[in-house]
Amino acid sequence: MIDFVHLFEAIDGxxxxxxxxxxxxxxxxxxxxxxxxxAMAVLMGNKPKRPIxxxxxxxxxxxxxxxxxxxxxESYYVVGDLAETISLILPPKARSVTTDISLRDLFDxxxxxRNMAPEEQRKLVTGYWSKLEGTALFLFNKLLTGNLRVGVSxxxxxxxxxxYLGRTEPEVEHRLMGKWSxxxxxxxxLFQDDLQEGKHFLPYPFYLAYALDKDxxxxxxxxxxxxxxxLDGIRGQVIVRKGELFVWSxxxxxxxxxxxxxxxxxxxxxxxxxxxxxxxxxxxxxxMDFSVMQTRIGRKNISKNVLAAAPLVMxxxxxxxxxxxxxxxxxxxxxRSQLQEILAIFPVGNIxxxxxxxxxxxxxxxxxxxxxxxxxYAEGLMIxxxxxxxxxxxxxxxxxxxxxxxxxxDGVLVYAQSGHGRRANLFTDYTFAVWDQGELVxxxxxxxGLTDKELFTIDNWIKRHTIAKFGPVRSVTPELVFELxxxxxxxxxxxxxxxxxxxxxxxxxxxxKPASEANSKEDLLNLIASKHExxx
Amino acid sequence: xxxxxFIGIGYxxxxxxxxxxxxxxxxxxxxxxxxxxxxxxxxHGAKIIKTILLSELFAVKANIYDESELPMNLLSVNExxxxxxxxDFYIDPWKPVKTxxxxxxxxxxxRAGMSSYxxxxxxxxxLKLRLGPDNLxxxxxxxxxxxxxxxxxxxxxxxxxxxxxxxxxxxxGEVWLFTGDxxxxxDGVSQPYELVKCDHFITESTFGLPVYNFPTNQSIYExxxxxxxxxxxxxxxxVLLGYALGKAQNILAHADKSIxxxxxxxxxxxxxxxxxxxxxxxxxxRITADTRRDAIxxxxxxxxxxxMDTPWLRTLKPYRIAMCSGWMQLRGARRRRGxxxxxxxxxxxxxxxxxxxxxxxxxxxxxxTHGYEHNFSKWVQDEYHIGAxxxxxxxxxxxxxxx
Numbered sequence: 001m002i003d004f005v006h007l008f009e010a011i012d013g014x015x016x017x018x019x020x021x022x023x024x025x026x027x028x029x030x031x032x033x034x035x036x037x038x039a040m041a042v043l044m045g046n047k048p049k050r051p052i053x054x055x056x057x058x059x060x061x062x063x064x065x066x067x068x069x070x071x072x073x074e075s076y077y078v079v080g081d082l083a084e085t086i087s088l089i090l091p092p093k094a095r096s097v098t099t100d101i102s103l104r105d106l107f108d109x110x111x112x113x114r115n116m117a118p119e120e121q122r123k124l125v126t127g128y129w130s131k132l133e134g135t136a137l138f139l140f141n142k143l144l145t146g147n148l149r150v151g152v153s154x155x156x157x158x159x160x161x162x163x164y165l166g167r168t169e170p171e172v173e174h175r176l177m178g179k180w181s182x183x184x185x186x187x188x189x190l191f192q193d194d195l196q197e198g199k200h201f202l203p204y205p206f207y208l209a210y211a212l213d214k215d216x217x218x219x220x221x222x223x224x225x226x227x228x229x230x231l232d233g234i235r236g237q238v239i240v241r242k243g244e245l246f247v248w249s250x251x252x253x254x255x256x257x258x259x260x261x262x263x264x265x266x267x268x269x270x271x272x273x274x275x276x277x278x279x280x281x282x283x284x285x286x287x288m289d290f291s292v293m294q295t296r297i298g299r300k301n302i303s304k305n306v307l308a309a310a311p312l313v314m315x316x317x318x319x320x321x322x323x324x325x326x327x328x329x330x331x332x333x334x335x336r337s338q339l340q341e342i343l344a345i346f347p348v349g350n351i352x353x354x355x356x357x358x359x360x361x362x363x364x365x366x367x368x369x370x371x372x373x374x375x376x377y378a379e380g381l382m383i384x385x386x387x388x389x390x391x392x393x394x395x396x397x398x399x400x401x402x403x404x405x406x407x408x409x410d411g412v413l414v415y416a417q418s419g420h421g422r423r424a425n426l427f428t429d430y431t432f433a434v435w436d437q438g439e440l441v442x443x444x445x446x447x448x449g450l451t452d453k454e455l456f457t458i459d460n461w462i463k464r465h466t467i468a469k470f471g472p473v474r475s476v477t478p479e480l481v482f483e484l485x486x487x488x489x490x491x492x493x494x495x496x497x498x499x500x501x502x503x504x505x506x507x508x509x510x511x512x513k514p515a516s517e518a519n520s521k522e523d524l525l526n527l528i529a530s531k532h533e534x535x536x
Numbered sequence: 537x538x539x540x541x542f543i544g545i546g547y548x549x550x551x552x553x554x555x556x557x558x559x560x561x562x563x564x565x566x567x568x569x570x571x572x573x574x575x576x577x578x579x580h581g582a583k584i585i586k587t588i589l590l591s592e593l594f595a596v597k598a599n600i601y602d603e604s605e606l607p608m609n610l611l612s613v614n615e616x617x618x619x620x621x622x623x624d625f626y627i628d629p630w631k632p633v634k635t636x637x638x639x640x641x642x643x644x645x646x647r648a649g650m651s652s653y654x655x656x657x658x659x660x661x662x663l664k665l666r667l668g669p670d671n672l673x674x675x676x677x678x679x680x681x682x683x684x685x686x687x688x689x690x691x692x693x694x695x696x697x698x699x700x701x702x703x704x705x706x707x708x709g710e711v712w713l714f715t716g717d718x719x720x721x722x723d724g725v726s727q728p729y730e731l732v733k734c735d736h737f738i739t740e741s742t743f744g745l746p747v748y749n750f751p752t753n754q755s756i757y758e759x760x761x762x763x764x765x766x767x768x769x770x771x772x773x774x775v776l777l778g779y780a781l782g783k784a785q786n787i788l789a790h791a792d793k794s795i796x797x798x799x800x801x802x803x804x805x806x807x808x809x810x811x812x813x814x815x816x817x818x819x820x821x822r823i824t825a826d827t828r829r830d831a832i833x834x835x836x837x838x839x840x841x842x843x844m845d846t847p848w849l850r851t852l853k854p855y856r857i858a859m860c861s862g863w864m865q866l867r868g869a870r871r872r873r874g875x876x877x878x879x880x881x882x883x884x885x886x887x888x889x890x891x892x893x894x895x896x897x898x899x900x901x902x903x904x905t906h907g908y909e910h911n912f913s914k915w916v917q918d919e920y921h922i923g924a925x926x927x928x929x930x931x932x933x934x935x936x937x938x939x
Binding site: 012013014068070071072074075079080081088138425426452 | 745865867908914915
């Protein structure tokens with residue numbers, strides 16, 4: 001694995017994409033064939049599940065290093081990463097270790113761990129600890145904790161693999177779809193097998209829209225664009241091939257077993273049909289809130305009650321394959337009319353719905369709709385060029401998403417915790433509160449949205465304004481006010497404040513506002529109430 | 537869970553939670569830790585001066601005592617700094633006082649405004665450079681003994697930077713030692729650390745966590761030179777960031793001058809020039825407006841961390857840049873710095889060195905200052921079964937400071 005260690009170091013040590021791609025290419029050209037797929041899996045974030053309990057890992061590290069558990073915990077707060085903490089705490093090797101383990105063997109060991117008794121696990125893990133050091137030890141521990149991430153995007157990996165194989169990037173991207181397992185594949189099966197035959201379960205790479213960052217007027221004639229409401233569900237692909245049905249999520253998880261509603265499509269739709277759309281709970285002729293979807297996804301057993309409470313449909317907006325033919329090159333309007341025809345002809349019932357194409361007389365009217373999108377059960381508009389092909393990945397130009405403005409509220413910083421990774425040992429994870437009858441009630445956490453410079457300033461402020469420490473968490477004097485944005489809000493019995501926010505983030509630091517002028521719990525409840533008004 | 541409440545210098549309250557919820561309450565007044573049971577508290581018979589609500593979360597009240605009613609140690613911390621009442625002097629004070637003993641020339645230890653300074657001879661030129669020529673200053677040698685109001689005082693090498701000292705104080709047969717900043721490893725420039733046995737040991741804890749185990753200095757010098765060589769071969773300049781006083785000289789002394797030329801940021805050259813006064817010479821040419829770009833091609837350039845993201849740095853392109861600091865041990869810190877490389881070169885003790893110092897001094901009481909003082913003092917108590925507590929100081933625990 002020494003070549004993979006060098007690859008990791010090269011990627012980790014540079015911010016230049018050209019250097020990263022060159023390093024991956026060099027690795028692919030020299031690494032053992034049996035290792036390559038494992039490296040690719042790791043690079044793409046397709047890592048094995050955590051095979052052991054981190055509590056055990058802490059105990060073993062404590063015993064091996066003679067560092068007490070509490071001190072490991074304190075160190076972890078500072079380092080911000082358990083795998084790195086353990087790597088640094090383990091006693092240094094007496095002499096340089098030279099044993100080289102193949103990546104494949106390492107993965108075998110990680111997977112084998114899952115079915116071992118704790119004593120066996122311990123023996124295997126500490127055995128590796130005594131054989132590895134430096135970056136190799138760190139990588140091994142990252143695999144044990146199940147969160148090894150390498151600083152490359154999927155796009156870059158695809159680029160390097162395409163260069164290595166002498167194939168096009170869209171083709172490689174397609175081959176690398178789905179959560180393929182490096183244990184079940186080899187280079188040939190992954191890149192040579194016939195897609196329709198051997199890989200009939202594989203989805204097409206999703207085409208993703210860019211956020212509209214200009215005046216829509218600049219897009220030109222409205223007639224050239226197909227405009228649809230942007231729904232807030234889960235992007236998915238329904239595939240019927242060889243008499244089988246597959247439902248994939250945009251996160252490339254196979255959801256067929258969880259989305260049981262789609263099962264009848266297997267016999268309804270002809271083989272060689274692939275539809276792209278939004279999977280969303282739908283009741284009484286209306287889409288339901290995303291929070292309903294979330295609870296539905298979380299269920300292990302889908303009981304009758306759950307099915308009745310959150311019945312899923314797919315709102316279809318694109319057709320990627322028809323009669324076994326890849327039609328992604330067709331212009332959108334042609335794909336769409338074919339899709340319309342299919343939904344009309346085949347008895348898809350209420351399971352598949354056609355996404356409505358909206359017509360507005362002007363961009364101004366579209367803008368009005370966008371602003372009120374929540375009242376229309378949407379989170380904005382999708383604007384797609386009628387002649388656009390179905391491209392691969394996120395591309396500018398033909399597809400735009402035009403989201404409604406997020407809801408915002410001013411909260412007071414009350415707790416801070418240090419972050420992880422690049423933000424380790426820096427107070428960057430904040431809890432915010434709003435006023436409720438003269439008291440501050442915490443209602444959300446938020447992590448992102450501030451510049452590095454602001455983070456350093458606030459970190460320093462937190463250190464000087466700490467009231468109390470609770471392990472890694474500090475409570476601070478309630479003085480700083482931040483404007484927070486979020487995409488959704490719901491009543492929640494699980495949260496002390498009674499509300500749960502969706503995708504909260506920091507918009508800006510309101511240095512102009514004292515804590516007393518922050519928003520109140522009532523303001524939050526009003527936001528929920530105004531949303532429900534529209535639903536009634 | 538332990539939570540601790542800081543309510544002013546010398547006062548700490550902390551609560552330890554047991555399985556039933558709130559269990560033990562401790563109060564720490566200055567360096568005394570006192571266990572409270574069932575709300576009844578006795579701190580050496582001292583009088584309660586204030587009762588505060590500890591935390592609404594715990595709904596616990598705690599009592600605060602006046603420090604002056606507690607038994608007196610030779611050294612304590614007050615609002616001006618580390619104070620010796622018997623001798624009426626301060627060590628590395630942070631507010632203007634009459635007499636200041638100075639361990640070394642870093643700006644968090646040597647501040648302006650003291651009526652008189654006492655420091656090692658080699659710190660004199662630094663003091664003059666940084667605080668001006670008009671101070672009342674007395675230089676002492678390592679091992680030279682002097683007395684202030686019955687307290688016997690001597691300075692001993694701390695191995696931190698040139699002129700750095702541990703300060704030993706003896707009164708009524710008890711030996712107190714304040715380390716200032718120190719390291720046991722030898723950097724080839726500053727006078728190596730000298731072990732001083734003592735009863736009361738006051739130590740810094742900048743890197744007082746077991747994750748800080750530094751590689752040997754020798755291996756770091758080697759990797760720095762190898763990296764410089766690699767860059768020079770590609771015609772790229774090598775910029776090393778390190779504190780102008782200490783780290784810079786440490787780097788310069790071990791740079792392999794056969795690889796190429798050495799250039800300096802003005803702040804580094806200023807320190808080097810000052811140190812010539814006490815007999816030190818270091819390689820390197822100051823970069824000025826007249827320095828020709830082609831002259832520095834492939835060279836090694838030493839600059840303080842504050843040079844990062846300045847127009848000055850941009851004139852050195854093309855370059856690769858590295859940070860030299862103990863903090864580079866952690867990946868997060870390395871990435872946050874936004875440098876190409878991080879070299880774990882430190883002028884402080886790592887975890888192993890701190891522990892060795894505690895053991896070798898054979899102290900019966902340890903006081904921990906700036907750094908991970910909570911963790912290190914608890915570790916010392918548990919591991920060595922000797923008393924350990926915290927001195928809350930205002931010394932910088934960031935290792936390198938801004939120039």
